[in-house]
Amino acid sequence: MQERDTDLLVVGSGIAGCAAALAGARAGADVTLATKASQPEDSTSYWAQGGVAVSRGDPEAFKQDIIAASDGLADPEAVDVLVSEADEAVRDVFVDTLDVDFDENGEAPDYGREAAHSEARILHVDASTGKHVLAPFLNHLQDHDRVEVLEDTAALDLVTHEGRVHGAMLERDGELVPCYAGATVLATGGIGACYQRSTNPPTSTGDGIAMAALAGADVEDMEYVQFHPTAFAGEDAADQGTFLLSEAVRGEGALLRNGEGERFMPDYHADAELAPRDVVARAVKDERERTGEVTLDVSPLDFAGEFPDLQAECENRGVDPANGIPVAPAEHFLCGGIDVDTEGRASLDRLFAVGECARTGVHGANRLASTSLLEGLVFGLRAGEAAAGFEAERVEAPELLDSDPDLPESFAAEKFVRLRRVMDEFAGIERTPEDLTRAAGVLRRLKGEIDAYTRTRTSRSLYELRGACVSALLVTRAAAENEQSRGCHHIADEEGAAVDAD
Structure with a gap:
């Protein structure tokens, strides 16, 4: 790879990243879409089963269901944006642009109903909606004149200067180069790799959240980690x-x-x-x-x-x-993440975040079923449009060392086992203050060990481990600070059993 300049850098190729890239290109920006994925199956969006919820002309009823499922903590302004733009966004992108054939009942859409929905409003393709919308979306972007897709390419760190984000350091096949961007959109997905049992693919290592937090961006609602009740x-x-x-x-x-x-x-x-x-x-x-x-x-x-x-x-x-x-x-979905406004803007200048790595406010303490694809689509389109129009400026990039062939292959794998054991035991479906204190202590020591390696060498697996560890620390700290049991953050009545997580 070579150093590059782009109007808009999008990191991540799920529905949210694809929507941001499409909107940026439509607004006239030259877009670089960098993704760790080498195939659609590497994205969480691909595995979305239920479908995409729409308002069916009654956004108020949809809004009330979202707020009720959120345990009353969803941001009403963000929910208004989601439900009012849902139908048009789905029609524009999924139907008119990508020609997705949602299931029908006769000549009418076969709307499904899922938990906490007061009515049937979910468009779907069998129980495999994600792959039927993501694959054609990626194909569309591959053929777009204004979009360059870099597969098997990871972002390791943001390029920042005086509070402004100027792109990211990209890695592919051991090569490290800066990509300078007028604006950067993080769409890196969730934190499933922090837990032993997760519905996420292995690529969900919290990279974007960690990069943003380490650069100084605000992160909110990290304690609200949603577990899906019915995994095989x-x-x-x-x-x-x-x-x-x-x-x-x-x-x-x-x-x-x-x-x-x-x-x-x-x-x-x-x-x-x-x-x-x-x-x-x-x-x-x-x-x-x-x-x-x-x-x-x-x-x-x-x-x-x-x-x-x-x-x-x-x-x-x-x-x-x-x-x-x-x-x-x-583990299924992170309701919090990088704190953003209704156009995806983070607290750092020219940094945007969309999808599961972003905290838009629509989920509150618990996400309503079949709203993840919709959130990624609606706010991805908004962020991509808002992030277009900036020109890249070159600044001094972080000095990341070349990949070290002497890094033991087992290092990251062994540390991940330790990290997941801590999160499963101490920061899972039920938590106690004592358990969260134990978890934070173990994770701080683990991060210290990881940092000692990142000061002397670089590898994708090492930075993915760093992303997961930083994200796990953010979860445990937020959970420890929130004494109110709401939604996904459930504080057990009795102290959990002590487990030697080291």
């Missing part, structure tokens, strides 16, 4: 990884049963299986601990016919859905 928990999940059983399955009538065969959700919430995610996740955790397992009973619906991809995935794992699908909570 079969015998091979530990080796082959988990996969998501979409809330759309429960929306179509699937039931949760404990190890004694009892349906338990009516005892936890009036909306039973369609209660907000944080409620269902804690209930599933409790019932697994009490009775040994929880299964998703799909017998009330035509599972194979309505969810063929999930049926195939179960069969590949040797599970017959007719006998119930074993499930357990898994």
